[in-house]
Amino acid sequence: KRPAGAPDKSLARDVKKVGVVGAGLMAGQLALLFVRRLEVPVVITDIDQDRIDKGVEYIHGEIDKLALKGRLSPDATNRLKALVSGSLDKAAFADADFVIEAVFEEMTVKQKVFAELEQHVAAETILATNTSSLSITEMASQLRHPERVVGFHFFNPVAVLPLLEIVRGGATDDAALATAFGVGKKLKKSCVLVKDAPAFVVNRLLTRFMGEIIAAIDEGTPFDVADRALTPLGLPMSPLVLLQLVGPAVAQHVNETMHAAYPERYGLSENLQRFVDAGKTAVWDADGKIDPEVDALWQPG
Numbered sequence: 001k002r003p004a005g006a007p008d009k010s011l012a013r014d015v016k017k018v019g020v021v022g023a024g025l026m027a028g029q030l031a032l033l034f035v036r037r038l039e040v041p042v043v044i045t046d047i048d049q050d051r052i053d054k055g056v057e058y059i060h061g062e063i064d065k066l067a068l069k070g071r072l073s074p075d076a077t078n079r080l081k082a083l084v085s086g087s088l089d090k091a092a093f094a095d096a097d098f099v100i101e102a103v104f105e106e107m108t109v110k111q112k113v114f115a116e117l118e119q120h121v122a123a124e125t126i127l128a129t130n131t132s133s134l135s136i137t138e139m140a141s142q143l144r145h146p147e148r149v150v151g152f153h154f155f156n157p158v159a160v161l162p163l164l165e166i167v168r169g170g171a172t173d174d175a176a177l178a179t180a181f182g183v184g185k186k187l188k189k190s191c192v193l194v195k196d197a198p199a200f201v202v203n204r205l206l207t208r209f210m211g212e213i214i215a216a217i218d219e220g221t222p223f224d225v226a227d228r229a230l231t232p233l234g235l236p237m238s239p240l241v242l243l244q245l246v247g248p249a250v251a252q253h254v255n256e257t258m259h260a261a262y263p264e265r266y267g268l269s270e271n272l273q274r275f276v277d278a279g280k281t282a283v284w285d286a287d288g289k290i291d292p293e294v295d296a297l298w299q300p301g
């Protein structure tokens with residue numbers, strides 16, 4: 001059955017090569033999923049060769065782990081690894097049919113990535129973005145072909161969580177959207193079409209939820225009490241562990257987008273900002289204790 005609002009699948013284009021811009025945590029997981037499910041060449045890029053090499057190494061390592069779990073035959077392991085490559089030169093994206101970006105969560109950075117890609121790829125190549133919160137319409141607005149831009153928003157861990165939010169921007173055409181749904185189906189995700197609104201649907205809720213836990217801590221509730229109070233609700237992970245998984249810097253960017261759009265509903269935490277500025281990524285250490293440096297940074301308001 002066609003997902004609600006999805007265009008006719010006969011409009012979908014074949015995807016024979018994928019490009020991934022970014023070689024970080026999210027981008028690496030995306031590249032792995034694409035190569036596993038589509039079995040087509042996947043090329044990754046980033047701002048320097050070292051990041052690209054680490055990205056390829058991560059993907060190869062994850063393929064090896066799947067082989068060790070008995071999920072890939074030795075043949076499939078070698079085939080998938082050979083399909084993954086890295087290139088500093090965006091010319092390697094020239095024959096890609098579908099390129100997804102998962103770079104820093106900032107509009108100007110993402111617009112620059114798309115503008116540069118447009119110099120190299122064909123006019124009908126889909127440009128997808130894994131943005132957590134930013135406007136697809138605005139991201140596409142300076143392109144010669146904004147009709148090929150779609151939001152393609154995954155959830156961490158990408159291999160495990162089934163949902164994929166597909167976002168139609170103001171200029172996105174039916175062929176781009178149909179191709180996005182076709183790819184989403186091959187990736188075995190549950191695709192939903194969502195409106196191009198700040199943080200789409202899921203992050204709108206998640207940001208509000210996390211914001212309230214952080215506000216409770218800002219107001220003086222100890223970390224462990226605020227974080228563990230929700231355990232009996234049966235959540236798969238506690239809010240602050242989820243914050244670690246998503247990355248506090250990404251979470252803070254989403255907070256800023258939501259605060260700018262709906263200041264009365266989404267607050268900003270100075271404590272969280274201090275935590276991000278200090279380069280901290282974890283509240284809890286490996287033994288389940290609060291990092292004392294984080295505790296010292298957080299000042300009850």
Ligand code: 3HC
Nearest residue numbers: 131132154155156157159160161203206236237242246250
């Ligand atoms: N990366 C890759 N795979 C992972 C993983 C990770 N970080 N964590 C767990 N897995 C895999 C395991 O390898 C295992 O796979 P297998 O069955 O093939 O061996 C499987 O997941 C289950 O692992 P576990 O039994 O160890 O773990 P749990 O049952 O405790 O589940 C979880 C782990 C799926 C991460 C679960 O805790 C969960 O769903 N947490 C909530 C995550 C969430 O809400 N994510 C959304 C964040 S918002 C977002 O990403 C959007 C962005 O825009 C901000």
